Amino acid sequence: MRLASVIAALAILGGAAACGHQETQERAAEGPEPSIRRVDLPLDTAMKTAADQGKGFSLRDATSLGRYISPAYASHFKACFEKQKPNLSAVDYFAVRRSEKCPLRVGGDMPPGKTPKVLGVNLRKAAQQLVEAGFAPDHISVDTLDAKGRRTGGRHWSWKVCKQNPTAGTPFSADLRPKLVVEASCSGD
Incomplete structure (x- = not known):
C-alpha cells in the first residue's frame, strides 16, 4: 500500500513539473522577461x-x-x-x-558561426578576427617561436600565424580556447 502512495505522489509531482516546464516554455516564447x-x-x-x-x-x-x-x-x-x-x-x-537577427528573447538559439581562418595573417589581425568571432581575449593563447623553433619572449605582432587551433571552420563554442603559433620561420621577418 505504501509503494502505491509513493508512485501516486511521484506521478502528481511529475505532472506538476511538466506543467511548470510547459509554462516556462510558453513564457520564453512570449519574449523577454519584464525587466x-x-x-x-x-x-x-x-x-x-x-x-x-x-x-x-x-x-x-x-x-x-x-x-x-x-x-x-x-x-x-x-x-x-x-x-x-x-x-x-x-x-x-x-x-x-549587425548582420544577425535579434533573438525573440535573451539567450535565444542561434546557429554558431565558424572559427575564422587566420593562418598567414599577422598576429594583431588574427587576434582581432578571433575576438570579433566571439572568443574572449583571455581565452586566446599565443606561442612565439624563433627560427630554430624555440619559444621567444614578446608578442611579435607583425609575425604571421603559422598554426591555429581550433582549425578554420570549426563551429564556435565559448568553451574553445584558441591557440595560435607565430614563428620567425614562416613570417619572413
Missing part, C-alpha cells in the same frame, strides 16, 4: 547613450552562444535588449552582430 526591454539600435550608439547619462554598461551576447562582445568592435554589433541596473547606475546590453 528586460527590447531595443534595436547600433551597439556603439547604445553605449554612448549610457555614457552620456552617466551610467556604466556591460556587453553580453543576446544568444545562447555565450560569445564575447568587445567594446572595441561595438560598431560591428547591435543591441537587441537592455536591462537597467538602477542600484548600480548601469545598463546590461545584450547584442548580436
Whole structure:
C-alpha cells in the first residue's frame, strides 16, 4: 500500500513539473522577461547613450552562444535588449552582430558561426578576427617561436600565424580556447 502512495505522489509531482516546464516554455516564447526591454539600435550608439547619462554598461551576447562582445568592435554589433541596473547606475546590453537577427528573447538559439581562418595573417589581425568571432581575449593563447623553433619572449605582432587551433571552420563554442603559433620561420621577418 505504501509503494502505491509513493508512485501516486511521484506521478502528481511529475505532472506538476511538466506543467511548470510547459509554462516556462510558453513564457520564453512570449519574449523577454519584464525587466528586460527590447531595443534595436547600433551597439556603439547604445553605449554612448549610457555614457552620456552617466551610467556604466556591460556587453553580453543576446544568444545562447555565450560569445564575447568587445567594446572595441561595438560598431560591428547591435543591441537587441537592455536591462537597467538602477542600484548600480548601469545598463546590461545584450547584442548580436549587425548582420544577425535579434533573438525573440535573451539567450535565444542561434546557429554558431565558424572559427575564422587566420593562418598567414599577422598576429594583431588574427587576434582581432578571433575576438570579433566571439572568443574572449583571455581565452586566446599565443606561442612565439624563433627560427630554430624555440619559444621567444614578446608578442611579435607583425609575425604571421603559422598554426591555429581550433582549425578554420570549426563551429564556435565559448568553451574553445584558441591557440595560435607565430614563428620567425614562416613570417619572413
